[in-house]
Amino acid sequence: MENLAPNAVPDGVAMVSCPFCAEPIRAEARKCRYCGETVDVSMRKAEEALRASARPVYVRHAKSRGAAILIALFLGGIGGHKFYLGQAGLGILYLLFCWTFIPSIIALIELIIYACMSEDDFHAKYG
């Protein structure tokens, strides 16, 4: 009996070598059991399309709203949150007037503003 399938094994299962890792896999295999790559061309294309559409748009923000709130809470009176948000000029002003406690009050108001702001608004304003 003649078997024309490539690399046929004695039990009659046609084997091919995986194009990704060269391990022998079944000819009808859709996924390689050694390296996990999808061997089936149409399935591979569908998977790639899915991956491309499902890729999350991850934006790295330099400043964290949570951190700004915490800093405003603990160091707001000396303008800590202003330095953190890249407004060093204002930070120095807070520092100079910290003895009046006015910066503390302003920091408290700003803390509430940060907390009420949406994440998007915060990053649009402070980066």
Ligand SMILES: [Zn+2]
């Ligand atoms: Zn493989």
